[in-house]
Amino acid sequence: MSVQIQKSFEANERGSGKLYLVATPIGNLEDMTYRAIRTLKEVDIIAAEDTRQTRKLLSHFEISPQRLLSYHDHNKIASGPELVRLIIEGKNLALVSDAGLPAISDPGRELVQLAIQEDIAVIPIPGANAALSALIVSGLPTERFHFAGFLPRDKKDRELLLKSLGEQEGTFLLYESPHRLIKTLEHLLEVCGDRDIALARELTKRFEEIVRASVIECLAWLEEHPPLGEYCIVVEGASAADLQVRKDAWWQELSLEAHVTQYEQEKDVSRKDAMKLVAADRGVSKRDIYNALLD
Known part of the structure; x- marks a missing residue:
């Protein structure tokens, strides 16, 4: 070029x-x-x-x-x-x-x-701009951030993107419709854990609303306050400590199979329980581990 x-x-x-x-x-x-x-x-x-x-x-x-x-x-x-x-x-x-x-x-x-x-x-x-407006009122770090827009419809693609976003130190931002908001927050909790987030809707309008809490607290709040309108979700990035722990993890060089086998042998647990431990180490769902080992 x-x-x-x-x-x-x-x-x-x-x-x-x-x-x-x-x-x-x-x-x-x-x-x-x-x-x-x-x-x-x-x-x-x-x-x-x-x-x-x-x-x-x-x-x-x-x-x-x-x-x-x-x-x-x-x-x-x-x-x-x-x-x-x-x-x-x-x-x-x-x-x-x-x-x-x-x-x-x-x-x-x-x-x-x-x-x-x-x-x-x-x-x-x-x-x-809705995303930047939500970011600056979220109370979450603004020095480094990633805008991802609407998540993919396919569940596997969605989880892969969330995992990638969740492994970054910077805050990340998503757009979501009201009828998919709760499902997206559930996937966020499953893949990235219970992080601090902000839910911003009706920005600049009369009924502008920003909810600041953890993912679990937001899900509980939404049970009594059903989603209305388009949302911008602002999500806390991974901490430097979390990233360093993952980088230095003993299992980093192991394949999934070797990682599971290590737990089976060292902790004398079932394969199912070993997969749970591996999922927790790697910050993914147990289902992801199971599906990957089947391929």
Whole structure:
């Protein structure tokens, strides 16, 4: 890959336009920035994840778009190249999602890649973001963090990702829907243990709510307060001490089979109990150990 330099606010010799990634409010309309409003008023085209939702936003701020087009997960393959063609022809285009920053758990990344390939300037217009808003109010460490978005639907893939996240020292952040929240917290407890977390919902809205507790305490709280709305889950990372213990563990170089056999022989326990001990050592579920040994 050759070096590509973008001078965002210099005139383009080809006369092509620019792609603006415009943040929109995640709830409270007062979070819309002056710059975002001005940009949406000035561009030639606005590409929106949901044109009906965006029309409401534009109407509130008395913005009359010259042209409003649809760009979402279901049409991005076809519409992306067409939008880039319009920019190359000299049109300035603003991309917006329903809420927050485009391309963060929302459409946009592919369009950005296409624009970069054509040497089109891609300009961020910052604003509200649910994950970072949840992080800064969680009370958990902010020096190092990892945003994972929505977890995979497949249980095995979900557990593998949680295990990977749980082995990092930094705080990690997830998005989750209300009907899957409890199941996700149960998997989090199974894979990562009972860590401190924060559950943030309705951020910037009237019923904004942040629950700060351990995973077990949150699960108990949700039994009496059923989940409502989309959630951001902020999870405490592994401690430096935990990571060092795991790194220095005596079983680190052993295969799973050898690890189980070691416990069977040394502690004179059943294979089932030995697998439980191995699962505890490695920070995974007993089921993972059993399935891995079957393969």
